[in-house]
Amino acid sequence: MTDSAAVRQQIRDWRESRSRRLVVLDDDPTGSQSVHDVQIVTVVSEAEITRALTDRGSTAFVLTNTRGLQEAEAIELNKQVVTSALAVHGDGVDIISRSDSTLRGHVIAEIEAIDECRAGIVGRHVDGVLFAPAFFEAGRFTVGDTHYATVDGVPVPVGKSEFARDATFGYASSNLGDFLGELSHGRVPPEDVLSISLETITEGGPDAVRDVLMRASGAAWIVINATSYEHYETVVLGVQAAIDAGRTFLFRTGPSFVRALAGLEPKDPLSTADFPQLGSTDAHGLILVGSHVSQTSRQVAAVRLSGGLAEFELNVPLILAGDRSYIPAAAASVRAALANHDVLVYTSREVIGGESAAASLDIARTVSNAVSEVVAGALAARPAWIIAKGGITSHDVAVRGLGMRRARVLGQLLPGLVSVFEPLTASPEARGVPYVVFAGNVGDDDTLAHVVSVLRSAQPARELAR
Incomplete structure (x- = not known):
């Protein structure tokens, strides 16, 4: 061999x-x-x-x-x-x-x-x-x-x-x-x-x-x-x-x-010990979901059952209608909720497609931009960790929401799945904050809940603060 x-x-x-x-x-x-x-x-x-x-x-x-x-x-x-x-x-x-x-x-x-x-x-x-x-x-x-x-x-x-x-x-x-x-x-x-x-x-x-x-x-x-x-x-x-x-x-x-x-060597999945920066903070985390594939919807349902979350559904029809007041109001609500809870922000689950492939892509981009604006508006609450679910969503959140220009890949939370970035050049509130990039089409029904559990377990200070 x-x-x-x-x-x-x-x-x-x-x-x-x-x-x-x-x-x-x-x-x-x-x-x-x-x-x-x-x-x-x-x-x-x-x-x-x-x-x-x-x-x-x-x-x-x-x-x-x-x-x-x-x-x-x-x-x-x-x-x-x-x-x-x-x-x-x-x-x-x-x-x-x-x-x-x-x-x-x-x-x-x-x-x-x-x-x-x-x-x-x-x-x-x-x-x-x-x-x-x-x-x-x-x-x-x-x-x-x-x-x-x-x-x-x-x-x-x-x-x-x-x-x-x-x-x-x-x-x-x-x-x-x-x-x-x-x-x-x-x-x-x-x-x-x-x-x-x-x-x-x-x-x-x-x-x-x-x-x-x-x-x-x-x-x-x-x-x-x-x-x-x-x-x-x-x-x-x-x-x-x-x-x-x-x-x-x-x-x-x-x-x-x-x-x-x-020629890279394999690396074991990251564990709570790989997030020492979380050990002394009692801040809360932010979960963002833009992907609409069926796997993601099942994962969202499972993480909601895990409890301890403040939930915000972003209304896609309102976003597409161009309501200028909707996103700032949503960002303010998320920012306030982060003081006491981990926060789940997800787009409404009904898929809205365009009349063509190009139109569907434009819709996805508009929605992703809205999610990023919510993140940028909530960043002042200094979340302890951030998870972004969906490819377009995770890119736009990184660039537009977190101001990220360069980062280091720490590794993955599961074998070959779900990367964690350490922002190196980014908005001051985002530097060093573990940023979890989670594809829409991977994992089983409980994978998102597992990722949240790993990050929460790295925060013993939160348990002491209760």
Whole structure:
């Protein structure tokens, strides 16, 4: 059996010896669920990105939140980030376009934008694009070029899952070659998509992976099959060998491949002992929920049953009607409630869609902005910890609500799930406050209640104050 720790060390040694940096363009803040002790940049700033990539072999996320933008806006923002990221280290930067493990997002457009911008800077297009959407801890994996999402303990071809019916990024295909053909409207013919099979990985090893990669040219898409980190780590060794042979690549991935490409070690879930800053405070926490997927609604119901919460439902129809007095009044109520209670703020659960995918996205953005305004207005109460549920919500709360520009990923509260950020550059009231980023589509019914329980348990001073 391969020594996984030795493989990860080999990956890191290669990266450091060649002074390669890894920049992850993350289309929502939940992509860091498989990593730890790396920095997150929330703004397009060459200075902030450079600070986050100081060390050779380092990894930094840049939160673009492009899943919450229209395609043209997403393309422009990707180009801005790539220009900033390559300004200092040029083609010594590997670029991951990190997106949803259930395939939602601007898949084709973002990769094409990144390749075009990169080529304008370094003088050549990439040879291949590795497509590796797995998120193992959440039960998302790829076998036989078909991508699966585990639902209620049963692996389901992702095109048959609720995620494929997304109002903005819906699709029908589960086979990743067919999926690329579907999203590109035929510009990426499925028969032209290369594949690295499980057999190639497990039987041929890094050399066989390298041989497939060496066949790629003209930004060819390459589907990566995998059911474990060991599979991805073997692929990374093949990638490194192909780079040494002169090939260049981009990566469109879910959360798991980021950890493999960086060579990061696994880390146990965070516990109460990892939040010493909470030990002496009797302040209360703030829970924000914007996601509308069914998993989130069940989790909200469970955390409400746990008790000890002041609850505020934000009325989405009123928000969309543009009532200017509604949000300041809600913020004032939340701010007052934080003096005595943990506070749950959630958007009304009825899903309001637009007449088109673009209109639905605009609605989601308007609602998310409203949640962020509530947070900004309540921040003077100095919450002890903050949880944001939903990708668009957690990004907008971080940037607009907390003024966050750069943060450190402390780790996760569950194996590979639910990251905790430590704000480094942010509004004074938010610096150092544990900020929990919780994807809408992960966890079981009790996961949100568990996260709240961990944070409450880190505050013995609250028990003494009762």
